[in-house]
């Protein structure tokens with residue numbers, strides 16, 4: 086049966102939009118089916134780091150994938166701007182993970198050593214920085230800061246503008262974006278291809294990509310796939326605008342291109358993103374003002390919480406179904422960081438019909454080998 090669509094992407098968040106944009110750029114006829122623009126998405130709640138340091142502790146291929154994502158970001162941002170005229174303000178000055186006492190410094194040193202012990206990617210460049218050196222880069226740090234780790238691959242971006250650019254780009258490529266199309270069921274067809282059932286009717290496509298965030302867990306079994314999720318919640322605080330003083334992103338602090346300071350982001354086992362908890366914000370704000378005392382003088386203008394898309398071990402899942410070839414699943418935390426890889430690399434693999442050996446370690450089959458695997462806290466950094 087000839088299909089109208091080459092690929093149906095389920096989920097119009099950052100993952101679905103990045104993959105769909107990459108596929109449409111390669112000339113594929115793409116339809117994106119999403120629950121609806123009013124739905125709360127991780128893609129609108131994130132901290133907007135393009136962050137590499139510490140990613141992949143315990144899973145070296147993820148460390149490589151993250152470094153490559155950082156290397157691909159300039160070209161990705163350029164392609165988005167060229168197509169849509171939107172500057173997503175990607176910057177890669179390198180980033181610091183700040184330590185406020187000797188215990189934190191020793192723990193961070195162990196993380197850095199661990200990354201090299203497991204075989205860090207070429208040109209990894211992660212290193213510890215003394216307070217003295219830190220003062221040259223961040224002259225306004227507070228007296229409690231004792232040192233930091235530094236990675237030259239870390240950066241940040243305006244992630245909401247990136248999200249918008251991807252959707253504008255999709256439209257410009259002629260992709261068919263359908264909000265209010267919650268997919269209830271997917272049927273692999275005997276002769277190949279898939280029928281996706283929504284309340285608005287059925288949609289047919291030769292391939293299907295599940296990029297529905299935490300919703301992948303429910304959809305994956307429809308096409309013989311598996312996506313075990315363990316979402317967590319994160320809170321973020323935003324201050325009023327202030328003169329530029331923070332020229333490097335930190336793991337939990339960054340100054341946006343608009344001048345506000347974002348303070349992030351908690352990790353809680355609560356799945357209600359309809360509220361923010363003051364005791365959690367207090368801990369975050371306290372740490373931020375100890376890092377930069379000038380923050381004491383700023384008003385908070387916004388705060389929110391969001392639910393992270395998180396696999397059970399914290400590492401990405403990319404897989405193709407063995408029983409229904411042409412059905413793929415993609416889910417991960419760090420969808421901002423990895424957007425470049427999803428758009429420029431993963432999309433090409435999906436177009437070509439196979440994920441290839443390089444992505445084999447990301448198969449969800451790893452959970453069958455170690456069913457008890459639980460969240461790796463560094464993976465969620």
Ligand SMILES: Cc1cc2nc3c(=O)[nH]c(=O)nc-3n(C[C@H](O)[C@H](O)[C@H](O)COP(=O)(O)OP(=O)(O)OC[C@H]3O[C@@H](n4cnc5c(N)ncnc54)[C@H](O)[C@@H]3O)c2cc1C
Nearest residue numbers: 096098099100120128132134268298300319419420421422
């Ligand atoms: C507090 C916080 C801080 C973060 N900080 C960072 C950071 O600094 N750097 C970074 O790289 N990442 C960060 N992230 C993670 C990043 O935001 C996510 O990895 C990314 O947004 C995930 O995108 P997604 O498209 O998979 O999920 P979502 O944005 O949740 O989108 C999933 C979409 O699928 C749709 N959907 C679900 N089920 C169905 C269905 N059955 N049919 C149709 N559509 C469906 C939903 O409506 C939704 O639109 C952060 C996340 C949070 C919450």
